[in-house]
Amino acid sequence: MSANFSEALKTRRSVYGISKDIPVSEARIEEVIGEAVKHTPSAFNSQSARVVVLFGEQHDKLWTIVKETLRKIVPADNFSSTEQKLASFQSGYGTVLFFEDQAVVEGLQEQFALYKDNFPVWSNQSSGMLQFVVWTALAAEGIGASLQHYNPLIDDEVKQTWSLPASWKLIAQLPFGAPTAEPGDKAFSPVEDRLKVFK
Ligand SMILES: Cc1cc2nc3c(=O)[nH]c(=O)nc-3n(C[C@H](O)[C@H](O)[C@H](O)COP(=O)(O)O)c2cc1C
Secondary structure, three states, X not given: OOHHHHHHHHHOOEOOOEEOOOOOOHHHHHHHHHHHHHHOOOHHHOOOEEEEEEEHHHHHHHHHHHHHHHHOOOOHHHHHHHHHHHHHHHOOOEEEXXXXXXXXXXXXXXXXXXXXXXXXXXXXXXHXXXXXXXXXXXXXXXXXXXXEOOOXXXXXXXXXXXXXXXXXXXXXXXXXEEEOOOOOOOOOOOHHHHOOOOO
């Protein structure tokens, strides 16, 4: 692994302490995410990934949607810890929303019936690759982020609020900002137990 790639790989962590005081411009963030969207691979080069980047007030709006959605279903006496967690995401600068366009997935299922069952799986795998690339690329820019999953609870309101196509399925949310706290220690299982090499 090249030194730069290895460093970026290790720099990416789940960073839950984030602020609005980011070290790079919005234009740079857009550029980095655009490159990730363009160059991350997908099955059959289907390019089924769709991404929405929310900055500032739009980002705030998302986390208010999440809060008000959860308020309706989380028992009132547990809600303050949920609210605190959501406030920590809201205190970031922006959020990346990852979608997969089901119209593309269904089109491939029709076109290549033999692989029908594989396309939804490959779509999710491709999305995971893109999430990783965006997360790591932001980390390399000095931006902290964590991966969240409030879908499918928020899907309808998200699509309505930002007028997104019905075929876009929400997969994950990545709130990001300037890191305000170091991520905690991380336990690693021995790589020897997880990796087999035959020569
Ligand atoms: C597919 C996937 C789903 C995850 N979902 C969540 C999530 O819903 N909420 C969360 O806080 N972290 C989530 N994480 C983050 C993991 O908990 C985290 O990556 C793992 O503990 C390793 O820590 P690190 O990210 O600091 O290296 C997810 C990670 C992956 C790869």
